[in-house]
Amino acid sequence: MELNGKSNGKAHNKQLILNAFVMNTPGHLSPGLWKHPRNHTEQYKKLGFWTDLAQLLDKAGFHAMFIADTLGPYDVYKGPHNFEPGLAAGAQFPVNDPLYLVPAMAAVTKSLIFGVTASTTYDKPYALARRFSTVDHLSDGRVAWNIVTSYLESAARNHGLETQIEHDFRYVLAHEYMDVLYKLWESSWRDDAVVADRKAGTYATAGRVRNIEHKGKYFTVPGAHICEPSPQRTPLLFQAGTSGAGRSFGAKHAEAIFVGGQTPEKVRASVDSIRQLARDEFGRDPYHVKIIAGISLIVAETDEAAQEKQQDLLKYGDREGALTLFGGWTGVDLAQYTDDEDFQFSDKPGIRSVVNRWAETVPGTENLKWNKGRIVDFLLLGGMMPKIVGGPQKIADELERWAEVADVDGFNLSHITNPGSFEDIIEFVIPELRKRGLFRTKVPEGITAREQVFGQPGLLSDHYGSKFRWAAGEDAPRYLADDLEPAPKRRKVNGN
Amino acid sequence: MELNGKSNGKAHNKQLILNAFVMNTPGHLSPGLWKHPRNHTEQYKKLGFWTDLAQLLDKAGFHAMFIADTLGPYDVYKGPHNFEPGLAAGAQFPVNDPLYLVPAMAAVTKSLIFGVTASTTYDKPYALARRFSTVDHLSDGRVAWNIVTSYLESAARNHGLETQIEHDFRYVLAHEYMDVLYKLWESSWRDDAVVADRKAGTYATAGRVRNIEHKGKYFTVPGAHICEPSPQRTPLLFQAGTSGAGRSFGAKHAEAIFVGGQTPEKVRASVDSIRQLARDEFGRDPYHVKIIAGISLIVAETDEAAQEKQQDLLKYGDREGALTLFGGWTGVDLAQYTDDEDFQFSDKPGIRSVVNRWAETVPGTENLKWNKGRIVDFLLLGGMMPKIVGGPQKIADELERWAEVADVDGFNLSHITNPGSFEDIIEFVIPELRKRGLFRTKVPEGITAREQVFGQPGLLSDHYGSKFRWAAGEDAPRYLADDLEPAPKRRKVNGN
Numbered sequence: 001m002e003l004n005g006k007s008n009g010k011a012h013n014k015q016l017i018l019n020a021f022v023m024n025t026p027g028h029l030s031p032g033l034w035k036h037p038r039n040h041t042e043q044y045k046k047l048g049f050w051t052d053l054a055q056l057l058d059k060a061g062f063h064a065m066f067i068a069d070t071l072g073p074y075d076v077y078k079g080p081h082n083f084e085p086g087l088a089a090g091a092q093f094p095v096n097d098p099l100y101l102v103p104a105m106a107a108v109t110k111s112l113i114f115g116v117t118a119s120t121t122y123d124k125p126y127a128l129a130r131r132f133s134t135v136d137h138l139s140d141g142r143v144a145w146n147i148v149t150s151y152l153e154s155a156a157r158n159h160g161l162e163t164q165i166e167h168d169f170r171y172v173l174a175h176e177y178m179d180v181l182y183k184l185w186e187s188s189w190r191d192d193a194v195v196a197d198r199k200a201g202t203y204a205t206a207g208r209v210r211n212i213e214h215k216g217k218y219f220t221v222p223g224a225h226i227c228e229p230s231p232q233r234t235p236l237l238f239q240a241g242t243s244g245a246g247r248s249f250g251a252k253h254a255e256a257i258f259v260g261g262q263t264p265e266k267v268r269a270s271v272d273s274i275r276q277l278a279r280d281e282f283g284r285d286p287y288h289v290k291i292i293a294g295i296s297l298i299v300a301e302t303d304e305a306a307q308e309k310q311q312d313l314l315k316y317g318d319r320e321g322a323l324t325l326f327g328g329w330t331g332v333d334l335a336q337y338t339d340d341e342d343f344q345f346s347d348k349p350g351i352r353s354v355v356n357r358w359a360e361t362v363p364g365t366e367n368l369k370w371n372k373g374r375i376v377d378f379l380l381l382g383g384m385m386p387k388i389v390g391g392p393q394k395i396a397d398e399l400e401r402w403a404e405v406a407d408v409d410g411f412n413l414s415h416i417t418n419p420g421s422f423e424d425i426i427e428f429v430i431p432e433l434r435k436r437g438l439f440r441t442k443v444p445e446g447i448t449a450r451e452q453v454f455g456q457p458g459l460l461s462d463h464y465g466s467k468f469r470w471a472a473g474e475d476a477p478r479y480l481a482d483d484l485e486p487a488p489k490r491r492k493v494n495g496n
Numbered sequence: 497m498e499l500n501g502k503s504n505g506k507a508h509n510k511q512l513i514l515n516a517f518v519m520n521t522p523g524h525l526s527p528g529l530w531k532h533p534r535n536h537t538e539q540y541k542k543l544g545f546w547t548d549l550a551q552l553l554d555k556a557g558f559h560a561m562f563i564a565d566t567l568g569p570y571d572v573y574k575g576p577h578n579f580e581p582g583l584a585a586g587a588q589f590p591v592n593d594p595l596y597l598v599p600a601m602a603a604v605t606k607s608l609i610f611g612v613t614a615s616t617t618y619d620k621p622y623a624l625a626r627r628f629s630t631v632d633h634l635s636d637g638r639v640a641w642n643i644v645t646s647y648l649e650s651a652a653r654n655h656g657l658e659t660q661i662e663h664d665f666r667y668v669l670a671h672e673y674m675d676v677l678y679k680l681w682e683s684s685w686r687d688d689a690v691v692a693d694r695k696a697g698t699y700a701t702a703g704r705v706r707n708i709e710h711k712g713k714y715f716t717v718p719g720a721h722i723c724e725p726s727p728q729r730t731p732l733l734f735q736a737g738t739s740g741a742g743r744s745f746g747a748k749h750a751e752a753i754f755v756g757g758q759t760p761e762k763v764r765a766s767v768d769s770i771r772q773l774a775r776d777e778f779g780r781d782p783y784h785v786k787i788i789a790g791i792s793l794i795v796a797e798t799d800e801a802a803q804e805k806q807q808d809l810l811k812y813g814d815r816e817g818a819l820t821l822f823g824g825w826t827g828v829d830l831a832q833y834t835d836d837e838d839f840q841f842s843d844k845p846g847i848r849s850v851v852n853r854w855a856e857t858v859p860g861t862e863n864l865k866w867n868k869g870r871i872v873d874f875l876l877l878g879g880m881m882p883k884i885v886g887g888p889q890k891i892a893d894e895l896e897r898w899a900e901v902a903d904v905d906g907f908n909l910s911h912i913t914n915p916g917s918f919e920d921i922i923e924f925v926i927p928e929l930r931k932r933g934l935f936r937t938k939v940p941e942g943i944t945a946r947e948q949v950f951g952q953p954g955l956l957s958d959h960y961g962s963k964f965r966w967a968a969g970e971d972a973p974r975y976l977a978d979d980l981e982p983a984p985k986r987r988k989v990n991g992n
Contacts, residue, residue: 206583
């Protein structure tokens with residue numbers, strides 16, 4: 001394991017994973033900042049915008065570009081079903097499909113991993129399996145999948161549902177969905193099925209490809225995977241659920257989990273809980289789940305210069321855009337409240353707890369009202385992410401403290417402007433982290449995403465999905481041979 | 497209209513459209529030819545294979561790379577549900593998703609159009625609209641969509657259906673599906689909705705984006721399109737249906753239609769029928785539907801050299817692969833027949849008519865049996881496509897004759913090996929066509945697909961989809977203003 005030294009639970013002296021957090025939209029987490037002179041996210045429609053960014057990150061040694069996604073507009077604020085307040089800020093709307101960016105970005109980079117958000121709720125598993133297999137082939141194994149189940153009401157309605165599928169039931173479906181995917185990705189083609197032997201005239205060998213015969217409670221997929229095994233077979237699996245159902249899903253399936261939270265002390269509780277679940281419930285080495293914290297940095301050569309930069313950036317914030325994002329994320333329409341309402345004492349427990357978490361982390365504001373205006377101030381730069389403003393020393397100190405106290409393996413770094421934020425991190429933060437031995441100096445080239453993170457292209461042997469693997473030379477995939485779950489006998493394909 | 501001079505029904509002296517017909521699989525239409533020394537289709541998994549091909553075609557002036565697709569394996573021969581006989585030949589299985597190839601190919605080319613097959617049957621319209629809008633943005637408007645409804649039983653079962661949706665009903669669904677797409681692509685965002693005005697702080701202008709409120713018989717899509725208008729809005733629309741329902745669908749929606757048939761005389765009947773339908777039923781200029789014939793060429797410097805090349809290629813054919821493709825295309829399992837059965841006199845009218853069409857076009861074989869062996873011989877190079885073997889003069893004569901007699905606008909040229917076939921066409925055929933004024937010498941750069949074919953980026957005014965357009969400065973999309981169909985009133989978005 002390249003990144004963590006050894007799996008002994010010690011968080012110290014490990015090298016950090018750094019991801020760039022982006023979205024295929026003009027306005028990601030800092031509404032209104034698209035109009036800052038340094039920023040060009042309005043070019044998100046152009047492929048060159050993305051290949052330039054990919055090359056910048058690749059050269060700097062970033063581990064991954066992680067691309068968020070939504071499948072419907074945020075339409076709660078001044079709603080219902082009103083997307084208009086966010087239009088001026090391009091607040092995560094419009095948003096293009098992220099997976100189409102990956103092959104071209106992979107072609108111009110050597111190491112960068114592309115983590116792409118896609119939902120289990122609206123794509124059929126047979127189709128989604130093909131999409132990721134295709135991109136895993138085209139990227140030489142550098143794609144990762146951020147598994148989401150989609151929480152937006154607007155997405156549900158536009159995809160033909162009357163309303164959303166209930167939260168926990170989405171995860172019930174998602175568990176079976178993953179079984180279908182593992183069967184397609186891991187068990188349908190034997191590792192050595194494709195021989196492409198010109199002399200023998202054999203592209204793929206009969207007897208080494210099987211129909212998966214999946215007949216579950218919610219999905220029926222009888223056939224073989226339509227794609228031959230890709231470099232990773234199963235793409236590296238990311239996840240971000242924080243609910244009970246989401247956390248259990250992540251502890252079972254995810255190889256990297258994104259966590260949110262304002263302080264490393266608070267985040268530590270989530271991290272411990274995830275690692276414990278992974279170990280106790282799913283028999284995994286708890287350090288085979290990489291934990292990545294979301295964070296928003298404003299950096300410059302000195303602490304003072306960073307503060308000035310923050311003041312400059314704030315001038316471009318779009319308050320309606322912030323309220324639009326808040327409405328989408330929380331389901332609460334702040335237009336329904338007066339400007340004076342103090343949400344630290346709100347009768348809506350959801351908002352109250354969110355706001356109290358924020359309040360305790362902004363020094364000197366304990367006695368101030370957390371009204372609409374303060375909420376917007378808080379969200380303008382980096383959304384709900386914890387924020388660190390400072391020069392190289394301060395930033396590196398804080399990231400080091402986070403890694404130790406929260407026991408996280410790395411960070412999803414959001415941008416406030418793009419270009420801008422990542423260039424600053426490359427100029428001011430990465431050299432300092434390297435000086436401290438906290439960031440890799442040598443970046444391995446030409447290997448898959450999973451090899452970079454876990455040292456091998458396929459799922460680790462303690463991952464649930466690995467039991468589906470049909471390895472070279474074996475008569476049947478493991479899960480059938482070991483009879484680990486009730487499964488139909490391997491069916492004779494010829495003349496059945 | 498660049499290509500056709502004028503729309504007067506005269507087919508003479510027009511310049512031809514030439515497309516390269518390919519598929520994201522080791523074995524497209526010539527089973528077994530993947531193992532020919534010149535061929536490298538086994539590299540289909542690598543992006544470089546595709547960007548190289550795109551550059552070759554672009555430089556040579558080809559109009560489009562047209563990518564076929566299937567959503568399940570061919571599993572009729574020696575079946576049912578048996579994909580094994582085609583594995584050695586890689587006979588259209590495995591097959592990766594074609595749309596992920598486009599952005600990277602567009603990035604390294606200047607003019608080439610990318611026509612991609614995608615089905616209306618398994619993707620939700622809201623999701624498919626987003627996929628094509630994304631790729632239309634990333635390719636600067638050079639994507640075309642080949643609309644199919646998916647005919648394979650294996651695809652239906654793997655996408656969660658018990659069996660296929662009945663053929664004509666798939667087209668009933670597809671018509672409403674297209675209405676949803678036109679509303680999303682053409683009517684949801686006004687042409688001038690996105691202003692990206694940094695000074696005013698307006699990315700998109702409120703009041704110029706609307707929820708489509710589609711509530712039809714089969715689809716309900718209330719929301720706004722999640723993507724801003726792409727260069728073409730609606731991608732250039734291709735189609736290939738030949739049934740009654742398919743032909744009517746094409747005459748209404750398609751801007752280019754692919755036709756099959758062994759002789760130009762026979763094809764002429766289809767062409768006339770399509771053009772007449774387009775004019776009489778849908779009020780279109782009949783030459784606003786470009787008709788493209790599929791054809792398979794074997795070319796060399798002389799007729800004799802081409803014959804020799806054919807004999808060499810035949811040696812690599814995979815007969816089991818041919819029978820696999822035949823089973824998939826026709827639904828008939830030839831394993832159930834003796835080697836002697838003469839299908840010219842079959843009691844299955846479907847095969848009998850197919851075979852008789854072939855028989856009358858292979859001179860000197862009128863009195864020979866069309867048994868299994870001869871069917872396979874016929875299919876090995878180029879599948880069911882009509883075949884022309886010869887030197888530059890003969891090929892150009894034949895293409896010219898086809899264009900005149902069949903009144904087609906161009907050709908989908910299949911490959912037998914790749915690399916190989918397209919290089920030969922570029923070396924031997926294109927110079928001769930140019931000498932005769934039948935192929936463009938100047939290729940326009942940096943314009944959209946539709947501009948190349950019809951002189952403007954948006955749908956032509958006589959196309960059904962154009963009535964959905966929300967043009968700059970207009971209060972509402974045309975179809976609402978003109979009340980061309982029963983539609984809900986434009987809903988007030990704010991505070992509704």
